[in-house]
Amino acid sequence: MSDAGTPGAFITLEGGDGSGKTTQAALLQGWLEREGRTVVRTREPGGTPLGVEIRRLVQHTEGHIAPRAEALLYAADRAHHVATLVRPALERGEVVLQDRYLDSSVAYQGAGRELDPQQVRDLSLWAVDGLLPHLTILLDLDPAAGRARMAERADAPYDRLEETGLDFAERVRAAYLDLAAAERDRFAIVDASADPDAVHASVVSHVRAMLDARR
Template sequence: MAGLFVTLEGGDGAGKSTQSTLLADWLREAGRTVVTTREPGGTDLGVEIRHLVQHRRGHVAPRAEALLYAADRAHHVATLVRPALERGDVVLQDRYLDSSVAYQGAGRVLGTDEVRDLSLWAVDGLLPDLTILLDLDPAEGRRRMAARVDAPYDRLEEAPDDLHVRVRDQYLALAAAEPERFLVVDAAGSPDEIHAAVRARVAALLEG
């Protein structure tokens, strides 16, 4: 496909939204057409699924949670992401299948291979050209989230600390297994420092 697919990953509070905005602004100034989106919630159906899996109070069975994320991903890629890439746009996406592998596969202990296979089937094998992993200590991420007075209720905030540790470890394992796809950035740095590292990698991809 003619476009460029860039995803941002990392624990809550790592700064994905900030970096997505900075990168989108830079790309648009360079004359690129940019589509910014997120999972779940990038489509009308995704907004409903996002409420079910993240903001609904009450228990959701882990396997049901994984299937809901996969359903959102299948619809999102088919109706928004793939058409944008075929037009030649740059797609910047907050979370993709690596989130499911980390959170449901490792965090919920459903099996990383099984969750990855489910997601790849849902999106017909589509992988990002670049995945930016904003790596942050889970305790610092939770501190940042607690400081957000306007943040909506999120079921993951009630998850035990060991889940978030497993998630971070799995993200780093994914990055180590696919170094050509991942850029790992220390999210404890300043937004400008992080943006400079991200911009350099994206510029190299565009020039290539």
């Protein structure tokens, strides 16, 4: 369950490659700060110095990484990230706005890498001592459209995960939608094919409702 007892709010952004998570995180951070909120914006992996190293190993190392090893690396990053950054911020009453969390592991390492999704989820929940977000925004986009967006980013660094095929991306999207259907109270699905301002407006409506409910 989400950590309902903390004074802060934990918001995560999920979605496939090219769905606009970085753009929407920046827009949402601006809105939250204009509303008077203190925002800690972070990501997984890479939200801590340890996470930066794990991100480099997992995403930018050429060659094969065993799927179970990949899942364990992400879980190690997540455990450290939550203990040293996320929980302290929530206890201070701040809003943690995070690009990817444990749902990414279930979708990518579970469905995408064809590991047992429940085992991947259980591993992550153990790593974070059960912490779930108060709200997860799923930016849903057709994988082909996402790949086209990524192809336009000429300055993007090498990412081993981008070498996977469209079938992998389709499995990831289906897994995300299944997760959202199973946890309707936590997830909000947003059509990421719209223009960024329209997507932002939809994201804000869901965030506002969550924050109002927590007052």
